[in-house]
Amino acid sequence: MNQLALSDEILMTVDKPARYIGNELNIIKKNLDEVDIRFVICFPDVYEIGMSHLGIQILYDMFNKRKDVYCERVYSPWPDLHKIMKEQEIPLFSLETQKPVKTADFLGITIQYEMCYTNILQILDLSQIPFYARERTGEDPIVIGGGPCVYNPEPLADFFDLFYIGEGETSYDALFDLYKKMKANGKDRSDFLFETSKIPGIYVPSLYEVDYKEDGTIASFQPIREGVPQKIQKQVVMNLSDSVYPTRPLVPFIKATQDRVVLEIQRGCIRGCRFCQAGMIYRPNREKNIDLLKTYAYEMLKNTGHEEISLSSLSSSDYTDLNELVTFLIDNFKQNGVNISLPSLRIDAFSLDVMSKVQDIRKSSLTFAPEAGSQRMRDVINKGLTEEVILDGAKLAFDGGWQKVKLYFMLGLPTETEEDMRAIAELANKIAVRYYEIPKEQRNGKCQITISTSFFVPKPFTPFQWAKMYDRDSYLARAKVVNDAVKAQLNRKSIKYNWHEADVTVLEGILARGDRKIAQALLKVYEKGGIFDAWTEFFDNSRWIEAFEECGIDMDFYTTRERSLDEIFPWDFIDAGVSKEFLAREWNNAMAAKVTPNCRMKCSACGSMRFKGGVCYEDKN
Amino acid sequence: MKIRIKFKKYGVMKFIGHLDIMRYFQKAMRRAEIDIAYSEGFSPHQIMSFAAPLGVGITSDGEYLDIEVNATKSSAESIRALNQTMVEGIEVVSYVKLDDHAKTAMSIVAAADYYVYGKSGSELPYSLDELKVKQKEFYEDKEEILITKKTKKGQKTMDLKRLIYDFSIDEREGKPVFYLKVCTGSTDNVKPELVLEAFYEFLGSMFDASLFQVHRLEVYAADENNGFRPLSEMGEEIA
Ligand code: SF4
Numbered sequence: 001m002n003q004l005a006l007s008d009e010i011l012m013t014v015d016k017p018a019r020y021i022g023n024e025l026n027i028i029k030k031n032l033d034e035v036d037i038r039f040v041i042c043f044p045d046v047y048e049i050g051m052s053h054l055g056i057q058i059l060y061d062m063f064n065k066r067k068d069v070y071c072e073r074v075y076s077p078w079p080d081l082h083k084i085m086k087e088q089e090i091p092l093f094s095l096e097t098q099k100p101v102k103t104a105d106f107l108g109i110t111i112q113y114e115m116c117y118t119n120i121l122q123i124l125d126l127s128q129i130p131f132y133a134r135e136r137t138g139e140d141p142i143v144i145g146g147g148p149c150v151y152n153p154e155p156l157a158d159f160f161d162l163f164y165i166g167e168g169e170t171s172y173d174a175l176f177d178l179y180k181k182m183k184a185n186g187k188d189r190s191d192f193l194f195e196t197s198k199i200p201g202i203y204v205p206s207l208y209e210v211d212y213k214e215d216g217t218i219a220s221f222q223p224i225r226e227g228v229p230q231k232i233q234k235q236v237v238m239n240l241s242d243s244v245y246p247t248r249p250l251v252p253f254i255k256a257t258q259d260r261v262v263l264e265i266q267r268g269c270i271r272g273c274r275f276c277q278a279g280m281i282y283r284p285n286r287e288k289n290i291d292l293l294k295t296y297a298y299e300m301l302k303n304t305g306h307e308e309i310s311l312s313s314l315s316s317s318d319y320t321d322l323n324e325l326v327t328f329l330i331d332n333f334k335q336n337g338v339n340i341s342l343p344s345l346r347i348d349a350f351s352l353d354v355m356s357k358v359q360d361i362r363k364s365s366l367t368f369a370p371e372a373g374s375q376r377m378r379d380v381i382n383k384g385l386t387e388e389v390i391l392d393g394a395k396l397a398f399d400g401g402w403q404k405v406k407l408y409f410m411l412g413l414p415t416e417t418e419e420d421m422r423a424i425a426e427l428a429n430k431i432a433v434r435y436y437e438i439p440k441e442q443r444n445g446k447c448q449i450t451i452s453t454s455f456f457v458p459k460p461f462t463p464f465q466w467a468k469m470y471d472r473d474s475y476l477a478r479a480k481v482v483n484d485a486v487k488a489q490l491n492r493k494s495i496k497y498n499w500h501e502a503d504v505t506v507l508e509g510i511l512a513r514g515d516r517k518i519a520q521a522l523l524k525v526y527e528k529g530g531i532f533d534a535w536t537e538f539f540d541n542s543r544w545i546e547a548f549e550e551c552g553i554d555m556d557f558y559t560t561r562e563r564s565l566d567e568i569f570p571w572d573f574i575d576a577g578v579s580k581e582f583l584a585r586e587w588n589n590a591m592a593a594k595v596t597p598n599c600r601m602k603c604s605a606c607g608s609m610r611f612k613g614g615v616c617y618e619d620k621n
Numbered sequence: 622m623k624i625r626i627k628f629k630k631y632g633v634m635k636f637i638g639h640l641d642i643m644r645y646f647q648k649a650m651r652r653a654e655i656d657i658a659y660s661e662g663f664s665p666h667q668i669m670s671f672a673a674p675l676g677v678g679i680t681s682d683g684e685y686l687d688i689e690v691n692a693t694k695s696s697a698e699s700i701r702a703l704n705q706t707m708v709e710g711i712e713v714v715s716y717v718k719l720d721d722h723a724k725t726a727m728s729i730v731a732a733a734d735y736y737v738y739g740k741s742g743s744e745l746p747y748s749l750d751e752l753k754v755k756q757k758e759f760y761e762d763k764e765e766i767l768i769t770k771k772t773k774k775g776q777k778t779m780d781l782k783r784l785i786y787d788f789s790i791d792e793r794e795g796k797p798v799f800y801l802k803v804c805t806g807s808t809d810n811v812k813p814e815l816v817l818e819a820f821y822e823f824l825g826s827m828f829d830a831s832l833f834q835v836h837r838l839e840v841y842a843a844d845e846n847n848g849f850r851p852l853s854e855m856g857e858e859i860a
Contacts, residue, residue, distance in 0.1 A: 004633060008740075009831050012678050017636040025648075025708050251648060253641045305648030305706070336651075337665050360663045 005093035005100075006081075014081045018254045019047035022095030025251040026303065028064040028071070032097065035070040036180050038104040039063055040094045040141070042074045043112070044119035045534065050075040051250065052258030054312060055110055055147065059168050061246035069176055072096035072104070076119045077126065079532060085126050092126035101127040105179065107141040109160075111149035114511035115504060115534035117156060120145075121526040124159065131523060133161045133206060138189050142179075150203075151234075151281055152460040152571040155511050155518035157205035161193060164201055165574055166235030167267075169243050171201045197228045201235035204228070208573070210516055216557055218515065218568040231575045234281065238613040240267060241289040247299045251306070260308035260341065261300040263293060265325065269314040270599035270615050272606075273371070274382045274590050275410065277459035278314055280578050283606060284614030285599060290321040294328055301338060308339040317346040318600075326354050334358070347393035352400050362444075365404030366397050373409060373423030379593040380415055382463075382586075387427065394431045398438055404448045405431060410456040411478045411499070414467040414590060418481055424451060425485035425495070432491035451497045453482060455505040459512050460571040461578060463586030469509045469559040475502035503541040507533075510548075510558040515570040518558075521547040579607035623719040624688050625726060626703075627853045631680045634710030639674040645711070646686060653702040658689040672726035672840050672852060673733060673805050676812070681837035683733070685726045685852045687719070696859045717856030729842040732786055732849050733805040735813040736836045739796035743832040745824075749792045759823045760788050768819050781819060784811045786849075802849075805840065 004011070004021060011017040032038070041059055043050030050056065056073070063071035072094035077085060085092065091100040101107055107127065109120055124131050129140050136143070144162040145153060153163045164171065175196060182192045197204040207228045211219040223230060237243045245264070268285035269278065297309060309329060316322060329340050340358040345351040347366060355364070370390055372378045378385060394405060409424050428449050435447040455475045458467040470478075479499040486497045510518065524547035525533075532538040548555050563569075565584055572580070582605065589596055596604055599615045609616040630642070637645070647667050650657045659665035672685035693699060696716045703713040745752065760766070766781040787802035803811040814830050821828035841849035 002633075008678070008834075011636055012831065017677070018638075018641065021633040021636050023633050023708055023710065025706075027708075253637045253645055255641075255644065302652065305651035307647070307651070337659050337667075339664070 002098045005090070005098040010081070010084055014084070015078060016047075016254055018252070019075065019078065020081070020095070022073075022098065024095075024253065025305075026248045027096065027250060028060070029096070030064075030070045032070065034067070036068040036183075037070070037106065037176055038097075039069055039071045039106040039108060039176075040074050040101045040104040041071055042101075042107060042109045042123055044076050044109055044116045044123055046078055046532075047075040047252070048254060048256045051252045051256040053110065053112070054258075054262050054264060055168070057246045057249045057262075058244065059108075059172075060250070061248070062169065062244045063172065065244065066173075066176065068180065070096070074101055074123070076122060076532070079538065082122065082126065082531065091128050092123065102129050102139075102141060104141045105183075106144060108144045108146065108164075110147040111145050111153075111156070112147050113534060114149060114508045115539075117511060117522055118526045118530040118533050120156065120159065121523060122531045125526070132158050134158070136161065136189070142189075142192070148277060148281065149512075151277065151574060151576060152512060152514070152569075153203065153205065154516050154570040155514035155522065157516050158519040159522075160205060161189075162196055163203040163205065164235070165203055165232050165576075166201050167237050168235075169237045170235040171199050174199045175202065194225065194228070197223075200233050203232045203574070210570075216554075218570060218572075221568065221570075221573050231573055234574060234576045236284075236577070236611050237267075238286070238611055240286045241292050245296060247296055248303045249300065251304045258310070259306070260310050260339075261297070261304055261306045262310055262312045263297055263300070264288065264312045265293060265316065265319050265322075266313045268614060270318055271315060271384065272382055272586075272596055272598055272604070274380070274463040274586055275371070275413065275456060275459075276314075277462050280461050280583075280606075281576050282314070283577050283608040284611055284616045285318070286614040287320060290325055293325060297329060298332070301333065307337060308341055309333065310341040310343065313344060315346075316342060316344045317348075317351065323350065330354070330357055347397060349396060352396055352402075356400055361401040362403070364402070365406050365448075365450075366394075366402050367406045367408070368393065369408040370427065371408065371410050372413060372420065373425070373427050374420045376593055377413060377416060377420040377423070379595050380590050381410075381413060382590070382596055384595060384598065387430070390427070391430060391434055395434045395437075398435045398443070398447070401444075403435070403444060403446070404450075406450045406452065407431075409451065409453045411453045411482065412456045412470055412475055412505070414464060415593075416478070421478055421481040422485040424453065424482050425489055425497075428486065428495045429489035429491050432489075432494045435494070436491070447494050449491075449495045451482070451486065451495060453479060453497075453499045455500060455502055457505055457508045457512055460569065461574075461576045461583070463583050463590055465513070465569065465583060466563045466565065466567075466587050468562050469506070471556075471560060472502045472506055475505060501536070503544075504533075504539065506555065506559055507541075507544055510555055513569070514558055517551075517553060521551040521553055524550060577606070577608040577611060582606040622690050622693060623721065623723055624690055624693060624699075625715075625717050625719050625853060625856050626686050626688065626713060627715040628684050628686075629682050629712045629714060630675065630684055630710065631712075632710035634708070635678055635680045638677045639671070642675075643669070643671060645708075649703060649706055650688070652706040653699070655688070655699065655702070656691045656693065658691050670725050670727050673730045675837060676835075679835045679837060683837055683839035683851070683853075685840055687726045693718070693859060699859070715853045716859070717853060718859050719856045723855065726840075726842075726852050727807075730806045730840055730852070731804070731843040732802055732841040734787065734800070734802040734838045734841075736838060737799040737801065737813050737817060738793070738834045738836065739798065740832050740834060741796070743796050743829075745797055745826070747824075749790070752790050752792075752797065755824060756788065756790050756820070759820050760785065766819060768815070770815075781811070781816060784809055785816055788816065 063069045074094050142161045145160045146164040150163045193204050196202045209224050213219045266287040268282040270285045371383045458464045525543050528543040530543045658668045668689035699716045769776050784804035789800045791798040801813045818828045844850040
């Protein structure tokens with residue numbers, strides 16, 4: 001057993017010491033003398049959240065399959081330990097070896113949401129690695145970023161040596177092989193970084209130069225050296241079924257957010273909702289073979305002992321063999337006390353039937369995500385869901401015995417009017433009407449409808465990347481319109497309304513579409529004590545406002561400004577498959593409230609066909 | 622069929638609290654394919670109960686859980702199956718069948734014994750012989766050892782003497798090692814630290830728990846002759 005990096009005394013004082021000791025079931029142990037590359041993989045949030053992330057489990061499994069690589073994990077130390085580590089200058093360590101992260105060859109950080117950016121700086125700081133990539137030497141690990149946020153890595157560009165754009169399964173082997181070769185030949189850090197820029201999907205920010213126009217937008221974005229590619233191709237795994245999957249995932253001792261087997265059934269989405277980044281960057285939609293999934297389900301339950309299995313995908317209802325898969329899971333595992341959870345299912349007769357088998361109807365609630373209240377607004381966002389479908393689904397659910405319904409919407413969408421906002425409350429009311437149409441003696445008291453709204457944040461590589469945002473007060477005013485409208489409904493007593501705070505929305509907007517100028521402000525926020533900004537109890541908006549002011553950054557430039565169709569965006573150097581022409585076409589369709597059919601109905605030539613597979617070729621083989 | 626399982630908990634696993642150890646064993650039962658029985662109802666749970674929860678930071682050679690199974694393999698096979706899927710720091714050492722009418726371990730726990738080892742910094746300004754004299758004065762010679770314990774309602778005076786069944790002192794590498802057998806269970810639960818606090822106070826010193834490692838040796842039920850029997854001795858091997 002390893003000597004722990006933290007003393008008993010520290011571990012006995014901090015909350016949940018299990019976060020820092022490793023030793024979980026299915027942990028990989030290796031002899032450090034027998035590996036050439038130590039890769040520490042990091043999810044920059046608390047252990048329980050980081051441990052729940054499928055992507056990390058996939059890479060952990062995949063990297064460790066290589067004999068010459070040892071992949072170790074690290075998560076963000078909770079603020080109680082953070083303080084102790086700073087005071088006592090204890091270097092951040094990996095869970096596997098308990099050795100300092102700074103002694104590893106790579107530090108790979110997955111970047112899943114904007115509000116974890118300050119936690120990335122915390123990781124670097126506690127690891128005692130210089131914040132700025134340009135200040136690092138051969139003594140420091142190569143810091144590499146991945147995950148959905150790297151589709152605009154620019155606000156973080158100064159802090160990373162490399163970014164990996166796209167799905168991790170494809171190019172890491174090339175990166176590791178190159179690293180070994182260059183290390184053996186005694187090449188230095190900058191030579192290595194230059195060579196990596198030739199690996200598909202690898203972006204080396206220090207090898208590019210950005211020029212800005214007087215108005216602050218980008219004039220040009222160019223490589224500074226011959227041989228460095230103009231554009232970075234996102235990486236996609238075309239044959240997902242042949243790809244690696246962790247059938248022995250790690251099982252934490254403390255309850256993680258995902259305390260269950262996660263079965264990824266497909267990647268991508270055929271729908272093309274215009275606000276959704278995942279639906280665009282994971283194109284084309286690729287399904288996994290059903291027989292393989294059955295084997296995985298069996299093995300993973302056996303190898304973990306989990307009492308629950310969940311399907312993972314952006315839109316499970318679109319998986320071709322869903323019916324067969326779900327029936328298999330119920331038939332084979334239900335009687336062994338295994339719960340089956342089915343998120344992201346469209347509500348229809350099939351899904352209700354399935355859910356009635358796997359849930360306690362009276363306790364559980366049904367989730368609808370119409371995203372917008374009015375039909376016009378749903379057409380703008382291309383959410384191909386009609387009011388009729390929603391109401392029929394609700395009716396079916398009520399007939400089936402459900403009483404609780406959760407509704408998710410977005411506010412602050414492009415072209416949104418007060419009428420659209422009020423339509424949210426009206427839709428909830430119409431759903432309640434469907435419930436009270438059931439004869440009194442057949443229903444069980446009142447129904448409970450919960451509306452939740454979040455404020456829309458435009459993301460790169462979506463048709464809404466041109467959309468302007470609003471200021472904080474304007475967001476809250478929108479929520480107030482909905483709240484007032486809810487109070488005006490006949491069935492208001494059956495409707496509950498929750499909305500989010502707006503400060504974070506504005507910041508997310510800045511970080512999502514920010515450029516390299518943002519980096520200095522991020523560091524300032526961290527220096528003012530900003531960590532765990534994704535957690536309301538630690539988030540402090542004033543630190544951010546001050547930091548932007550001190551750096552002379554105009555927040556409105558990134559949020560409320562109108563962007564022209566020909567503006568060069570900070571992320572335009574990435575080739576994400578979907579072309580800018582397609583996105584612009586979709587933006588125009590949105591303005592005209594024109595619906596675009598999904599990939600299975602009709603191809604819209606988004607640009608992803610060149611990956612040569614998935615849904616684009618489904619009926620062509 | 623009722624089964625009693627005994628396991629050891631050591632190394633870094635001492636940082637995993639009681640509730641998480643329960644969750645750990647629930648998953649372990651599935652991995653080892655123990656044919657455990659489930660409760661009725663919409664969300665059935667495994668029929669499983671633990672003897673005496675162990676505090677975070679404490680290691681143990683004698684932890685117990687009782688389960689109910691529909692059918693079982695032999696003790697040896699079951700132990701092997703469980704140990705194949707254990708993490709480092711948890712080891713199953715016995716798996717015995719209980720009488721159908723046996724009470725749960727939890728309800729019959731009466732005593733537990735412990736070693737409390739000093740770590741560096743815990744050295745005392747007494748020789749071992751002097752300490753033993755002091756210990757005799759504190760424990761053997763006394764009729765009662767009154768301490769005040771803070772409770773939710775305020776303070777409560779209690780007599781420790783009748784709850785300490787055994788107490789001796791040894792030394793290892795200049796640091797004290799205490800052996801204690803104390804009353805354990807739901808009514809008069811005594812933690813070894815509580816006894817040592819009282820003893821240190823008697824010495825005119827302060828007991829700093831962070832300088833000691835507490836290690837549980839065994840958990841007992843009372844037997845007919847006013848003695849104690851280890852919980853694992855109350856069942857029989859399955860051939
Ligand atoms: S090329 Fe056509 S079918 Fe393929 S992802 Fe794009 S729109 Fe869908």
